[in-house]
Amino acid sequence: MSIEVIKGPNGFCFGVENAVNEIIKRLKKGEKLFTNGEVVHNKNVLEKLKTLGLKYEPEKDAIFVVRAHGLPPEEIERINKNHKIIDLTCPIVNNNFKLGVKLEQEGYRVVAFGKKNHPEMIALSGHVKNSIVTMEPFVVPDDKIAIISQTTSSQEDFFEFVEKMKEKNLGKEIKVINTICKVTVERENAAKQLAKLCNLVIVVGGKNSSNTRKLFQISTKYTRTLHVEGVYELEQELKTPEISEIFKKNNSSTLKIGLISGTSTDSKDVDDVFYYIIENYGGRELCMADLNNISRKELLEEVSSESFEQLLNEYEHMNQVGRGKIVEGVITEISATGLTVDLGGKVTGFVPLEELFKEIHEYKVGDKLRGRVEKINEEDGTAIISEKRPMEKFVLEEISKAKDSGKIIHGKIVERTKGGYKVLLENTVEAFLPGSESNIKEGEELPRGKMQFAVISFEIRGRRPNIVVSRKRLFQRLVDEFYTNRKPGDVVEGIVENVDDKGAIVRIAGITTGFVPNSEVSYNTSTKAKDVINIGKTMKFLIKEINPEKKRLLLSLKALLPDPWENVPKKYQIGQSVTGVVVSVKPFGFFVRLEEGVEGFVPIEEVFWSKKGNLNEVVSV
Template sequence: MENNFEKMLENYLFNEVKVGTVVEGVVVRSTDTDVFVDFGWKGEGVIPTDELVKEPSEYKPGTKINLLVLRINEEEGTALLSERRVYLRKARELIKEKFENGEKVIGKIKERVKGGYKVLIDNVIEAFLPGRESLIRSGDKIPEDYLEFKIIKFNASRKKLNIVVSRKIIVDEMIDSFYSNRKPGDVIEGLVEKVEKFGAFIRIAEGITGLLPNSEVSYDTSLTVEDVLREGQSVKLLIKDIDRNKKRIILSLKALMPDPWENIEKKYPIGEVVSGIVKKIMPFGFFVNLEPGIDGLVHISEVFWGRQGRIQDVVEEGDVVKVIVKDVDKENRKLSLSYKEAKGDPWKNIEEKYPVGNVVTGVVGAILNSGVIIDLEEEISGFCPISELSWKYVEKPEEVVTIKQKVKAVVTSLDKDARKMRLSIKRATQNPWKLFVENYKEGDIVTGKIVKKVKKGYIVEIDDIEAFLPETHALEEKNVGDQLTGRILKIVEDKEIYKITISEKLKEEIEQLKELSEKANAERVVSLEGKVKNANSTDSREE
């Protein structure tokens, strides 16, 4: 009996659901293409996308909707339903009401037609969108999303419905509303539309674009939009500046980040030794990055203790260095740092390291007209006057030394307070003048080479010293490089050296006199021998 009753009940329910009737359904679930409902029948109701008024994802479980039964599949136990056809009956009145109240409607552009586009409002009512009201440029794709429109024309008759809509009015109202209500400091969300070298254009809404300049990307000035953003990325930004008249918006990403300069005095107190990376070398100093967004300047005066040199010889970009915080200017976001103080003063114990009289080794760092600068170590240099380069006469320092040449020198004087050191290259070797006068005296014969022609004579190099050959004492005109032999005319002491004059003629004259003397002596001997012979002959005859 019970089985018969259940069967009669099922037949009754099934027969009551007929094609063309309107039923109320409750959403059970949805997919990308269909919405499934329970409408009081034993089977399941299915509403395909083209029979919906909204997107399937907008239908939440439990939502009640009125539906028209289109078809029943008894074998599968399913019913094809339509929300759109039920809604169509009252859609005209709703759309008319929205037109009269100036309200916007939701629709989707379906296709291009002559003069514009066909739009489907609420998925049921067709409308015309003129091209000039579409904001779609030639060549652009038709938007696939649902959009808001404003009805600008509504004519309805029994057989025909003529609706014209505008997208431009909606966007213009939205733009006016944005610029009227938004202010600096507001946080907005946008889409990265285009990345350029100087910044990025952010699409805040249709018709509203702002610029995010590189300077507003991060407190770390080395970062640009190319480092942190990509086209199509969604990002939150702060409105830095907004110009309602020019419709211009400047955005900031770093304004939403913690400001590294907030507690700068506590993080980097004056006198503190800190570490950083050499970021950029400039002619006036170099910048050190202590942390993202915090850079300090080491002025060139804080690089070297003594003579200023090339910064690139001390540090390179990318080097990790220690510096001392000299000054903090939070308001202007400036840090003054010292490289030399962090390293310590190399002149502190200079007397112990380089006592006067010691022989030191260094490298020629600079050549001047007055002498050369010799680098002994980093930050410690000494000056060697041109008179202390060689025991010989030097007209130009380049005659004796070259840049980067390794030399030995004697420390002749030291002024710690003035950071000055005097050196002598020549005193690191034995004085050749003293050695010469120990081995030679006036009248001695010497041999040398002409090294220079000067006014009224020649300079002759003899055993590492230089002597003067007067032009009047040369046998003939000389050329540089000529060898000669002469006699020392005069040796005159002049402080640490000697002025030596030689004569080629005197040597020749003395040799000639010697020859004459020897010849005369020889002739005298012959004459005496003859007289002796004659005397002996006479004596023999007399006998």
């Protein structure tokens, strides 16, 4: 008897592979990571991650990992209050969330075919608030219905669900979008092909993986099928009478064994199963692609709507978008996790936040983007793109020039390190900010967002640059420039740092402070700074006085307000009777407020006809 082991598609899908590899990379670097559930439905992979140090409970200074399934936005926001976050949501899943939001905004009731307790569907419900997740067809009370799917659902089951939904909702507008991952569909088709071809199919993957179980169910319809998580289970299964009988029946002919895995299975697990069969039973390896006369016919049944020329063009285009190649595309979507880019053909690019050259708010849909392909998955036509890596050489040249010319360079503080802080310059190159050069006080929270730095050291050692930056030296330079260039009458913006009975202290441009006395708060002399100015508020002020030598600023809020005295000559005439509020009584008369900022004086001589009396017996404040 000869044995042929036919390998079908196997290994992680793009989203899972990206998540698992990123977690392993960070754990090996010594980072503390935790998450809220299974990163992948595969106990072999989970055991490996646990051994490397992945936790499932929060720890101090640990980074939270958002799994490929995603999370509801409010949950991410809650966790982000106490922990840094790495968002490893699969781009395809993320696009499903965005589609649901868009459909809901267009007035559709979104119905998602999937399991309510599946992490992806829990996350979808958080993004699409009024969505309904179900696997049972029902009558929807709304007139506009949009049906989408969990990305790992069975395509056959989804289509059956859609038909039943149409039957139950006659006369309503029903929009159907098949959001099942292309890899899932291809695996199901491959399982069917293998089962028709082989005497025995072995499906490798977690018992709690829905897409792996579906492959088992499909294959079982056509041939004897085993579902194992690894070699340890396969050994036991092959000893059962049912499987032994298959080997006996094919004693004088070729026994064909098919191997396939779910999208949450490491290809190493499949290889282990393959080598176990070869070492213990003999045989040779074949791939489905090698079975030209059979697989081509089956493949054409699945893609009959596409011409051979189209398939050839797509294949050639995929080669052009190979790993390491520079590609150009158009931004089609912007999300909190990165950019989706149309690279032409059937290839979709995704640029994660950490691979962008600029801040994400600086991009807009329709912009062209150029970057380098870092990873590509040919099965689902998805590529991870880095915009910043091709720019690294250019950025290093600019940093070197900045060191020589004193030019300001932009960046952001990433984290505390021994003796200082790690800084990412122009979102591309790492630099070191010594604590003594940081202007950050001990215990002070790290500033977020883009900042300015002065480059004080630049060296290339081997392949890695050694760059040292300073905020302190830049700070002094900025202060000097401010007092040189500013003059009385200029309007500046600042954040209120303190308010007391005398006035308010305001930080201007993050580099100097100015004082706003009560007299410069309002034209109403009774209004004080504490009445209208709040700590932490950003406001505009006019510079009344500036002293470059002593680095002092006198600011005015009142000067930016309309002057009520400009209308006094038109509004008030001599001999006119007016009413007002007494605001102050003096021995020689009293003051009356006619309106905000306008006060009049009544001399004591205008109160009594002859002998001057006690004003306090006549008026009071």
